[in-house]
Every structure is written in C-alpha cells, then in structure tokens.
Amino acid sequence: xxCAWLAAAVVWxxxxxxxxxxxxxxxxxxxxxxxxxxxxxxxxRTDLDPTLRERLELTLAVRRFAADDLGLAVGDSYATxxxxxxxxxxxxxxxxxxxxxxxxxWWYPVVGRAPYRGFFDRPASExxxxxxxxxGFDVDVREAAAFSTLGWFADPLLSTTARASxxxxxETLLHELWHATLYAPGATAFNExxxxxxxxxxxxxxxxxxxxxxxxxxxxxxxxWRQFRRRGAVLRRLADGLRQMYxxxxxxxxxxxxxxxxxxxxxxxxxxxxxGTPDELLPPNNARLLGELVYVARLDDLDxxxxxDADLRSAFAALRDRARREGxxxxxxxxxxKLQNAPRTLD
Numbered sequence: 001x002x003c004a005w006l007a008a009a010v011v012w013x014x015x016x017x018x019x020x021x022x023x024x025x026x027x028x029x030x031x032x033x034x035x036x037x038x039x040x041x042x043x044x045r046t047d048l049d050p051t052l053r054e055r056l057e058l059t060l061a062v063r064r065f066a067a068d069d070l071g072l073a074v075g076d077s078y079a080t081x082x083x084x085x086x087x088x089x090x091x092x093x094x095x096x097x098x099x100x101x102x103x104x105x106w107w108y109p110v111v112g113r114a115p116y117r118g119f120f121d122r123p124a125s126e127x128x129x130x131x132x133x134x135x136g137f138d139v140d141v142r143e144a145a146a147f148s149t150l151g152w153f154a155d156p157l158l159s160t161t162a163r164a165s166x167x168x169x170x171e172t173l174l175h176e177l178w179h180a181t182l183y184a185p186g187a188t189a190f191n192e193x194x195x196x197x198x199x200x201x202x203x204x205x206x207x208x209x210x211x212x213x214x215x216x217x218x219x220x221x222x223x224x225w226r227q228f229r230r231r232g233a234v235l236r237r238l239a240d241g242l243r244q245m246y247x248x249x250x251x252x253x254x255x256x257x258x259x260x261x262x263x264x265x266x267x268x269x270x271x272x273x274x275x276g277t278p279d280e281l282l283p284p285n286n287a288r289l290l291g292e293l294v295y296v297a298r299l300d301d302l303d304x305x306x307x308x309d310a311d312l313r314s315a316f317a318a319l320r321d322r323a324r325r326e327g328x329x330x331x332x333x334x335x336x337x338k339l340q341n342a343p344r345t346l347d
Contacts, residue, residue, distance in 0.1 A: 036080035036156040055162045055169060056081060058212065062173045065206050070174075071313045072198075073181040076154035078173055083159045090144040091125040093117045095137040096286035099255060100246050101239060103290045104137055112186030115290060118144070140287040146172050148179040167220045170206055175199030182320045189297040190329040196295045197302040198316065200225040205309035229303070231275040232296025238266035238281070239293055259284035301333055305340070 039056050042048065059078055067074040094116050095104035103115035119125035122141075129139040146161045161172060178198035184190055204225060208218035245258045263284040270276025281289070306315035315336075322332035 035082040080156040082156035094291040138287040148176040170203040171199040174202035193297040
C-alpha cells in the first residue's frame with residue numbers, strides 16, 4: 001500500500017503506462033525516500049568531504065532564502081540528503097513528429113498532459129524510445145539533474161545533484177521549489193520556463209545581494225542567465241523556420257534536407273553567440289528541440305516582471321496568484337506586463 005501511494009505521487013513523472021510500470025516507478029521513488037537523512041545529521045559528521053559540506057550548507061541557505069526572501073513553497077523539501085549511485089537518477093523520454101513541430105504527449109492524473117515521460121531505469125527509457133522510433137517519431141532520451149514531486153513529498157537533495165557547481169546547484173533548487181509553488185496542469189512550456197526564470201533570477205539575487213553574496217558567483221549567475229536567454233532566442237528562431245518549412249508540405253527527402261539546413265544554420269548561430277557547439281543540433285531532431293524549447297518560452301517577458309532583484313518576491317507572488325486564475329497562464333504574464341506598463345497618475 002505504501003508503494004501504491006508513492007506510485008500515485010510520482011505518476012506525474014511516470015505517465016500512465018500500466019500497473020506494472022507505475023509500480024516500478026513507485027518502488028524506485030520509495031527507495032529514494034527511504035535513503036533520506038537530515039542534512040543537519042550529515043553535516044555533523046567529522047569526516048565529511050569538504051566539498052559536500054559546502055554544498056549541503058549552501059542547500060540549507062538557499063532553502064531559507066527561497067522561503068524567507070522569495071516566498072516560495074519550501075516545506076520540507078531539500079532538508080534531507082540521499083546518497084545514490086553515480087550518474088543520472090532519472091532519464092526523460094521525449095518524442096515528436098518528424099513532419100511537424102508537434103510533441104508526443106502523455107496524460108498524467110492531476111497535472112494533465114506533458115511532452116515527456118520519466119524513468120528511473122535507463123534501459124527502460126531506451127526501450128520505450130525504440131518503440132516510438134519504430135512508429136516514425138523523432139525520439140530523445142536525456143538525463144535529468146533533478147526532479148520534483150510538486151511538494152507531495154519532502155524531496156531530498158540527491159548526491160548526484162550535490163556535485164553541481166554552487167551556482168548551478170542554487171539554480172536547480174530554486175527551479176524545483178518553484179514547481180512546488182506553482183504548477184499549471186497541462187501547461188508544460190509555462191511551468192518549465194517560469195521555473196527557469198525563478199531558478200536563474202533567484203540565484204542571481206542570492207549570490208549578488210543575498211546571503212550567499214559573492215562577486216565571482218554573482219557574475220557567473222548573471223552570465224548564465226544572459227547565455228540561456230540568447231540560446232533560447234536562437235532555438236525559437238529555428239522552431240519558427242521549421243514551422244514555415246513544414247507548412248509548405250515538402251516531400252520526405254526535401255523535408256529532411258530542409259531540417260538539416262535549418263539546424264545547421266541555427267548551430268552556427270549558437271556558436272557565434274557563444275552558447276552552443278557546431279554539431280549539437282545535428283542530426284535534426286524535433287523531440288530534442290521541443291524538449292529544450294519548453295524551458296525558454298517568453299523568458300524576456302518573464303524577466304521583465306522583476307526589473308530589479310528586490311522585485312522578485314512580489315513578482316513571484318503576483319505571477320503565482322494570477323496564473324492560478326487563468327486558463328492559459330501566459331495570459332497572466334501578459335496581464336501583469338500590461339499592469340506594470342500602465343501609466344500611473346497621482347490623485
């Protein structure tokens with residue numbers, strides 16, 4: 001029964017793949033939760049690796065900052081630590097049509113449809129990918145640095161996540177805590193892009209003016225946010241070009257040549273802007289592209305909601321409250337930007 005409840009709690013990650021599949025996911029999540037130790041207890045060890053100690057102390061500081069300064073729903077998440085095997089803990093499968101920029105989606109109880117499916121076992125993710133590829137879909141399997149149970153359980157800091165650099169660790173924690181604060185069912189692009197905004201801007205505030213103040217880390221956090229937005233702009237232009245090309249309905253051979261040409265041009269733009277490598281978009285793969293696009297939707301608009309770091313708490317609260325009232329949460333972004341730019345008069 002305990003595993004059944006755990007399976008239900010993480011089914012948003014797993015999708016609905018049958019009783020056996022959900023049971024395996026529930027068991028894997030249960031094993032993670034059973035490995036949790038309070039971070040305070042881990043820090044009490046005299047033989048603790050100094051780097052891990054620094055990361056654990058940073059995690060607790062980011063948690064406090066997220067709750068006290070940013071108003072995020074922290075709960076008991078990331079107050080514990082779980083040692084796991086090296087390498088990824090979660091693999092994420094995406095799929096998409098080859099002749100149209102449209103993601104294959106899975107339905108999830110509570111959170112609606114999403115264009116990805118998570119696995120705690122790499123061979124299982126690759127087997128599922130092969131089945132979809134055999135049906136003619138582009139497929140992509142990628143490692144996930146972390147995941148969230150949306151506040152249903154006290155998510156632990158995984159040892160694999162703790163190996164990240166300080167700035168990346170802070171971004172990751174704040175990204176996942178935003179998911180626990182706000183999650184719009186079926187709105188994957190909004191959910192991931194708003195969490196990207198929260199993670200990056202929150203890390204900037206933490207390292208530039210907050211309790212983790214550090215000039216070097218502040219500059220790293222700012223640079224990463226600039227680079228992420230530049231990369232997003234290139235990928236969105238690639239998506240626009242692909243949509244226009246697909247709309248013309250070319251034959252399969254011409255379509256594949258067009259995909260390769262557009263991807264190559266985008267890769268060159270990534271290199272020119274210092275945010276990518278020459279061959280990372282080749283061969284073209286709609287699943288891989290769409291999997292990244294959900295993290296970069298309207299980042300400039302989201303960023304504009306908080307002109308200064310001191311505005312983050314009020315911006316997060318306004319976005320959370322407005323998005324919960326809208327059928328399309330990006331409508332909330334538009335409304336908040338309009339309100340922000342409205343002329344003000346004195347009584």
